[in-house]
Amino acid sequence: MSLPQVEPSSVMPDRITIYEVGPRDGLQNEKTILSTDVKAQFVRRLVATGLQTIETTSFVPAAWVPQMGDAPQLLEQLGELGRGADRPVLVPNERGLDAALAAGVGAVAVFGSATETFAQKNLNRSVEESLRMFAPVVERAKAAGLWVRAYVSMCFGDPWEGAVPIDQVVTVCEAMLALGADQLCLGDTIGTGTPGHVVRLLDALGEKGIAPATLGVHFHDTYGQALANTLAALAKGVRTVDASAGGLGGCPYAKSATGNLATEDLVWACRGLGIETGVDLTELVATSVWMAGQLGRPSPSRVVRALGDSGQ
Ligand SMILES: CC(=O)SCCNC(=O)CCNC(=O)[C@H](O)C(C)(C)COP(=O)(O)OP(=O)(O)OC[C@H]1O[C@@H](n2cnc3c(N)ncnc32)[C@H](O)[C@@H]1OP(=O)(O)O
Numbered sequence: 001m002s003l004p005q006v007e008p009s010s011v012m013p014d015r016i017t018i019y020e021v022g023p024r025d026g027l028q029n030e031k032t033i034l035s036t037d038v039k040a041q042f043v044r045r046l047v048a049t050g051l052q053t054i055e056t057t058s059f060v061p062a063a064w065v066p067q068m069g070d071a072p073q074l075l076e077q078l079g080e081l082g083r084g085a086d087r088p089v090l091v092p093n094e095r096g097l098d099a100a101l102a103a104g105v106g107a108v109a110v111f112g113s114a115t116e117t118f119a120q121k122n123l124n125r126s127v128e129e130s131l132r133m134f135a136p137v138v139e140r141a142k143a144a145g146l147w148v149r150a151y152v153s154m155c156f157g158d159p160w161e162g163a164v165p166i167d168q169v170v171t172v173c174e175a176m177l178a179l180g181a182d183q184l185c186l187g188d189t190i191g192t193g194t195p196g197h198v199v200r201l202l203d204a205l206g207e208k209g210i211a212p213a214t215l216g217v218h219f220h221d222t223y224g225q226a227l228a229n230t231l232a233a234l235a236k237g238v239r240t241v242d243a244s245a246g247g248l249g250g251c252p253y254a255k256s257a258t259g260n261l262a263t264e265d266l267v268w269a270c271r272g273l274g275i276e277t278g279v280d281l282t283e284l285v286a287t288s289v290w291m292a293g294q295l296g297r298p299s300p301s302r303v304v305r306a307l308g309d310s311g312q
């Protein structure tokens with residue numbers, strides 16, 4: 001199926017960076033534990049599609065996220081392909097950082113929360129305590145020459161606290177950025193955000209001097225808003241967009257979190273808008289169809305279903 005192309009608009013960029021989270025966010029909530037071989041093959045196939053930035057795994061206790069329990073082994077298998085500034089891994093604390101450094105990573109991401117309830121559920125700490133946990137992680141990672149991302153989850157809605165006030169989100173974002181991260185990523189963990197909300201949050205951050213170029217956006221598609229939210233963010237100047245191959249994703253500690261924006265859906269929309277992503281869509285769809293087979297269920301991505309043989 002081909003798509004009529006239009007000239008790039010003056011508001012939209014001619015190129016974006018896709019920050020692929022399939023191997024981490026995409027798999028972390030999957031009950032079927034995949035072998036390290038399959039995960040390594042997933043990353044290799046994603047690299048082959050042209051995706052440049054790929055978050056590969058998490059250095060968290062296996063008791064917390066069993067699917068990520070083989071992080072050192074995965075990086076060992078990937079060798080050079082798992083290293084460098086464009087292969088971030090999640091680390092919550094110094095113990096995780098030590099293990100990630102031992103594995104030779106070139107980039108890490110800490111992950112905080114805009115709400116107290118999710119901070120407790122996901123990190124076993126208050127927001128303030130989690131900031132204290134992250135501070136030496138970011139400081140040591142920067143000293144070691146790593147690229148550092150700081151996620152803020154629950155930037156829009158929280159399953160326990162409801163709509164999250166924009167001021168509250170901005171305060172946590174400022175604190176996370178002040179740790180010294182290179183990039184701040186706004187997480188719509190349960191996918192309740194809408195484009196108007198995205199614009200209001202970006203405006204509020206802009207008023208505090210946090211420019212769109214410093215930001216990534218990470219939308220879950222629970223309410224079917226992820227692509228619309230992404231386009232709103234791009235129109236405001238954001239240039240890094242998180243997505244997950246096949247639309248996999250979810251958080252074991254956030255009730256009602258479903259899949260991320262599907263990378264295929266993003267690439268399809270970007271093609272139509274004349275925005276370069278560098279991704280081979282055919283290869284990507286084939287990869288997601290293959291992964292759906294590994295997981296034993298069809299991909300939730302509309303584009304994978306439309307272009308793949310069966311999406312499974
Ligand atoms: C929105 C999203 O998608 S976010 C990503 C998904 N969510 C997650 O990954 C959850 C992340 N959360 C966590 O990993 C946990 O809450 C933590 C590690 C941050 C804190 O948990 P706590 O239980 O308070 O950790 P604590 O420091 O007390 O350590 C408990 C045990 O885990 C071990 N541990 C702590 N950190 C790590 C780590 N990074 N890697 C491996 N083991 C670790 C400790 O050594 C200790 O082991 P022991 O019982 O044998 O002595």
Ligand SMILES: CC(=O)CC(=O)O
Nearest residue numbers: 111151153154187189
């Ligand atoms: C760390 C993340 O995965 C971000 C989010 O979904 O809130």
